Amino acid sequence: MKLTRRLLPIAVAAFATSLSPVSVLAADYPSRPIEIVVPSSPGGGTDVMARAFADIAKKYVPQPFIVSNKPGASGGIGMTEVQRAAPDGYKIAVLISELAIIPHLGMTKATVSDFIPIARLNGDPGLIAVRADAPWQSIDELLAQARKQPGSLSMGNAGTGTIWHLAAAAVEEKTGVRFNHVPFQGAAPSVMALAGGHVDAITVSPAEIGTFVEAGKIRVLVSMAERRLPAPYDKVVTFKEKGVDLVVGTWRGLGVPLGTPPGVVQYLRDAARKTAEDPAFRDALVRANLQPAYMSGEQFQPFMNSQSSYFKKLLGGINLQK
Numbered sequence: 001m002k003l004t005r006r007l008l009p010i011a012v013a014a015f016a017t018s019l020s021p022v023s024v025l026a027a028d029y030p031s032r033p034i035e036i037v038v039p040s041s042p043g044g045g046t047d048v049m050a051r052a053f054a055d056i057a058k059k060y061v062p063q064p065f066i067v068s069n070k071p072g073a074s075g076g077i078g079m080t081e082v083q084r085a086a087p088d089g090y091k092i093a094v095l096i097s098e099l100a101i102i103p104h105l106g107m108t109k110a111t112v113s114d115f116i117p118i119a120r121l122n123g124d125p126g127l128i129a130v131r132a133d134a135p136w137q138s139i140d141e142l143l144a145q146a147r148k149q150p151g152s153l154s155m156g157n158a159g160t161g162t163i164w165h166l167a168a169a170a171v172e173e174k175t176g177v178r179f180n181h182v183p184f185q186g187a188a189p190s191v192m193a194l195a196g197g198h199v200d201a202i203t204v205s206p207a208e209i210g211t212f213v214e215a216g217k218i219r220v221l222v223s224m225a226e227r228r229l230p231a232p233y234d235k236v237v238t239f240k241e242k243g244v245d246l247v248v249g250t251w252r253g254l255g256v257p258l259g260t261p262p263g264v265v266q267y268l269r270d271a272a273r274k275t276a277e278d279p280a281f282r283d284a285l286v287r288a289n290l291q292p293a294y295m296s297g298e299q300f301q302p303f304m305n306s307q308s309s310y311f312k313k314l315l316g317g318i319n320l321q322k
Helices: 008-019 022-028 045-057 073-083 139-148 163-175 187-195 206-214 262-277 279-287 297-315
Strands: 034-038 065-069 091-096 115-125 127-131 154-157 180-183 201-204 218-223 249-257 292-296
Touching: 034 045, 034 073, 045 065, 045 091, 045 115, 045 187, 045 206, 045 249, 045 262, 045 279, 073 091, 073 115, 073 249, 091 115, 115 206, 115 262, 115 297, 127 139, 127 187, 127 206, 139 218, 154 163, 154 187, 163 180, 163 201, 163 249, 163 297, 187 201, 187 206, 187 218, 206 218, 249 262, 249 297, 262 279, 262 292, 262 297, 279 292, 292 297
Parallel strands: 034 065, 034 091, 154 180, 154 201
Antiparallel strands: 091 249, 115 249, 115 292, 127 201, 127 218
């Protein structure tokens, strides 16, 4: 049926309305640089991963990714900023494992349900590390002193409520020791504190201490992985090998605010998949001692939900204020 001249403008207006704002935005996206908010300090594993992603993703996205660091509140400040941002795809959060922890501590209102996941990109186990000249040659020796003199050993972490604070508290719960927890604003500052002799040990991921380990300045005593890691950590014993049932690790991915148009979400998911599959990105992670662990957005959501449930249960059995 032909449209009359009188009805034609109405039909055109209706068609235009049907295209906005979601379909029009998706069609034009991206038309300007995209900000990636890293919820931690520069130099740590999260920052390294984000910058590697931004560098490689430019092959697949016509606009650049701009990395900005927003540390604080164990990642809560940076992630909450993105959660409250306009849902237009121009501000993306690096989602970290703390998102499954700190809401249960009342440190943020943002939860795993407040983001649309784009992809998980990395996953790493926890380590306990000391300076190379430290008196403890094994995890048994470190725990023996902590057990004999409760609170005498200072254990640095990436911040109150972070995965590494929780990891150290879990060690206490599993082994019956007590540390003096010392929080920093991110993993990188905790590593520098260890190197400078300001703390006795730290809980950390392989990425943050790789260069120090290779330089012979820091020694790793134990891993919280399911099984031994590849070199240079292949000689590091796991807690499981020591008869302690403890597996704790971090993960990192990307997410956007709820309400982001489906077309934009799919565009970012496609770009993230291509970037994650790019050998250059994988090589960049491996060089930084970060383990590639891609997971699609559809898989990432139930994973984050399960992590939130896991840490909520774990927090119910330990005391982070020891």
